[in-house]
Amino acid sequence: MTASVPGYDCTIDELMVVAFSRALLPDTRAFNGAVSFIPACAFMLARATHAPNLVWSAGSIGIDAAPKAIPESTLSDGIWQGATMLANSPFDFWAHAQGARYNTFSFRGAQIDRHGNVNNTVIGEYDAPKVRLAGGGGMADLSVMIPRIMLWSTTHTPRTFVRQVDFRSGFGYGDGGNDRESRGMRGGPVVCITNLCVFGFDQNTKHMKIDSLHPGVSFEDVSTATGFELTTPSAPLPVTPRPTSTELQLLRDVIDPHGARRREFS
Amino acid sequence: MISPLQPSLDTTNSANKVLSLSDAVAGIPDGAVIGLGGLSMNSAPMAVVREIIRQGKKDLTMVALVAGLPIDWLAAAGSISRVVTGLVSLEGFGLAQHFRRGVEGRKIIIEEYSEHLLICRLQAQAHGLPFVPTRAGLGTDVLRLHKDTGTVREEVDPATGEHYVACTRLPIDIALVHCHEADQAGNARVNPKLIWMDNELVNAAPHTIISTEAIVETDAFRAEPWRTTYPRFMTNTVVHAPFGALPTSMFPSYSHNSTFYERYVAASGDSKSFQTFFERYVVAPASWEEFLELNDLAKAGTAMGSGHKNK
Numbered sequence: 406m407t408a409s410v411p412g413y414d415c416t417i418d419e420l421m422v423v424a425f426s427r428a429l430l431p432d433t434r435a436f437n438g439a440v441s442f443i444p445a446c447a448f449m450l451a452r453a454t455h456a457p458n459l460v461w462s463a464g465s466i467g468i469d470a471a472p473k474a475i476p477e478s479t480l481s482d483g484i485w486q487g488a489t490m491l492a493n494s495p496f497d498f499w500a501h502a503q504g505a506r507y508n509t510f511s512f513r514g515a516q517i518d519r520h521g522n523v524n525n526t527v528i529g530e531y532d533a534p535k536v537r538l539a540g541g542g543g544m545a546d547l548s549v550m551i552p553r554i555m556l557w558s559t560t561h562t563p564r565t566f567v568r569q570v571d572f573r574s575g576f577g578y579g580d581g582g583n584d585r586e587s588r589g590m591r592g593g594p595v596v597c598i599t600n601l602c603v604f605g606f607d608q609n610t611k612h613m614k615i616d617s618l619h620p621g622v623s624f625e626d627v628s629t630a631t632g633f634e635l636t637t638p639s640a641p642l643p644v645t646p647r648p649t650s651t652e653l654q655l656l657r658d659v660i661d662p663h664g665a666r667r668r669e670f671s
Numbered sequence: 672m673i674s675p676l677q678p679s680l681d682t683t684n685s686a687n688k689v690l691s692l693s694d695a696v697a698g699i700p701d702g703a704v705i706g707l708g709g710l711s712m713n714s715a716p717m718a719v720v721r722e723i724i725r726q727g728k729k730d731l732t733m734v735a736l737v738a739g740l741p742i743d744w745l746a747a748a749g750s751i752s753r754v755v756t757g758l759v760s761l762e763g764f765g766l767a768q769h770f771r772r773g774v775e776g777r778k779i780i781i782e783e784y785s786e787h788l789l790i791c792r793l794q795a796q797a798h799g800l801p802f803v804p805t806r807a808g809l810g811t812d813v814l815r816l817h818k819d820t821g822t823v824r825e826e827v828d829p830a831t832g833e834h835y836v837a838c839t840r841l842p843i844d845i846a847l848v849h850c851h852e853a854d855q856a857g858n859a860r861v862n863p864k865l866i867w868m869d870n871e872l873v874n875a876a877p878h879t880i881i882s883t884e885a886i887v888e889t890d891a892f893r894a895e896p897w898r899t900t901y902p903r904f905m906t907n908t909v910v911h912a913p914f915g916a917l918p919t920s921m922f923p924s925y926s927h928n929s930t931f932y933e934r935y936v937a938a939s940g941d942s943k944s945f946q947t948f949f950e951r952y953v954v955a956p957a958s959w960e961e962f963l964e965l966n967d968l969a970k971a972g973t974a975m976g977s978g979h980k981n982k
Contacts, residue, residue: 439711439737439758439760439762439763440762440763466866477763477929478711478712478762478763478927480710480711480712480713480762481711481712481713481920481922481926481927482713482920482922482923482926483926491863491864491866492866493864493865493866494710494866494867494868495790495794495868495870495871499787499790502787503787503805503806503807526783526812531812531816534774534775536771536775537770537771537774537775537781538766539758539759539760539766539767540756540757540758540759540760540783541757541758541785541811541813542737542757542758542785542786543737543757543785543786543787544785545785545787545788545807545808545811545813546785546786546787546788546805546806546807546808548811549806549807549808549809549810549811550806550807572812573810573811573812573813574811574812574813575811576809576810576811579810584810585810588809588810588834589809589833589834590806590809590810668763
């Protein structure tokens, strides 16, 4: 079981899905890759609430999919049930992606740094890794091509949130400032939703900053759990808003009745 | 100048390309560079991969864009020395532990790209072009890994000043892909249509081995020619392998088999017990049918949408 959120009548996976969903704009055109249960739930939730015309390509294959439940893989047939089109990967998906017809990309990783760069390749030196991870897959591609990047992590610790990633598998704001823009890439990370807080990014430095704290979490808690410095706030930080009973009911009973989202918490 | 009457060993035009699983795999030399079809838990040519392991092939290079179980099997069996890939994992079931240990212990060299960099390299190979451009990978450390070889390199378009990555040709010897139906001459199709990147491998490779759920008459292709995925001149060998992608999925015929993945991951924790498991349940069965039977796969794997076994 995942931890319950104090005073909110929901668990942390549910709060993260709802926060993710609310961060999705009505014009979202998104897709998902492997082990992306939280975004998949969020796309469906947003579509069922404030963003009815949101476009979601399930597993980057099933456009406008309407699965009866989120299955145990977010990259296999179960998730694209009810799709209006099955896209062919090289000819459809990659043209839609590189042409920026999609505008939203979500990814997570073993390490995320202060500028939203992500590592899912190796921990340690590349040639003598401490841990050989899965690899970036399409992360290096899509982080460059897609303007609106949404990050998430279910393991907010100093091991995950590091000052600098050991390997840049996915590009966020690079070295910060105008680094991304100067490389001709549009947009960048807009949000990073964790099990402790919601991060945004400073407009100028492109450094992560806390947008809201989850209930029961203090600035000090986040600061201790984060491997890079966070600016001490001058005023109390907002608390991540409470999910509505409609949102929770949709998520629990309609979208993800088998609790696939909890597969991201071990 | 080549005489038009010169006899040829080229089997491309052959009317009957059907071989047994063992004969088809016997033709794969040690050290070959193999393009492996499928993506993650979907559509991998597992029957062919298992036969490669059984025949003790060595020193193979696998080109696999996004892969998992087949690469881990080959790593566990000691069949591969190099993997050209963008990602190897068992998704929600965890890391591919034998692949991981192979790379960490430097028994397996990983030549690492991203998905679209590999697609572009395969397209350059297929089209016979020096490179295919993409914006993929700009600014990431993936490009840094290839500074010396220049297989993918950042360049600037002199006309527009835009940065792009030039992806050079990726030569492969043999493509292995699984499909739903093929005829004896090697026309083949995936139902309802190809969604993964297998076509990039087939187009890039001079030799393709197709494994197929069913062998059908050529008339089945003539009746619905718009559904053909690979024409016969792009394929060289046809292997009849029903349920040939299990334990990965073959949409829309069957889903991946969660139970096998769970058993495999559970066994992977301890190397001694893993060897016993791997030998008994993967390598030892004398035929593909016996492998399916022993692991209770054909029955469990036939239902679509069975992937709902969540925590």
